[in-house]
Amino acid sequence: MKIRESGMPEQDMWETFFDPHAILVTLGMSSQTVDVAEFGCGYGTFTFPAAQIIKGTIFAIDIEPELISMVGDKARKQHLNNINPVLRDFMADGSGLPDESMDYVMLFNILHLDNPAVLLAEAWRILKKGGLAGIIHWNHDPSTPRGPSLAIRPKPEDCMRWAESAKFHNPSRYDLKPYHYGITFMK
Ligand SMILES: C[S@@+](CC[C@H](N)C(=O)[O-])C[C@H]1O[C@@H](n2cnc3c(N)ncnc32)[C@H](O)[C@@H]1O
Structure with a gap:
């Protein structure tokens, strides 16, 4: 089932809210990173920069x-053969990855779902030991131009608690101005 409040505005507007390449590098993605899973790729805002890193x-x-067919079409046009778009309900069926x-693992603008423990357990399962989970989410601030309602919007402390319960360690926290925070954890 689609997670609650997971709609986005038009792509042009959505993509004014971030600097995706800079965010990915800040959150530890590099040319040494091999395979990546992205939970909820949306328009591919972070998918395309990640594929190039x-x-x-x-x-x-x-x-x-x-969204999956749009990401696939754009990847083919740009000859980015390392993007594998996967049509799947990750809450009902997991990621399907070994x-x-x-x-x-990218958990970007997604952890306002009902049951974060399920997704974090799946992220833990598919990550290699020493692999990274990157989280970004909207600041818990009513002045942000978008984002899920504050009642369900996770604070960094919530993400820290959930990730640590899922056995992740080594948290690092980042201010992704103007509207987001980021956290990385290690398996
Ligand atoms: C708020 S958008 C974030 C998109 C992207 N991560 C970003 O930050 O640009 C959430 C995305 O998750 C997808 N989604 C929601 N529930 C899902 C589910 N159960 N399984 C797979 N995708 C889901 C939505 O279709 C949407 O594209």
């Missing part, structure tokens, strides 16, 4: 057929 494949998972197969 890493040396392996990015598995870009989303439940929306139009245990301990990924170097990095």
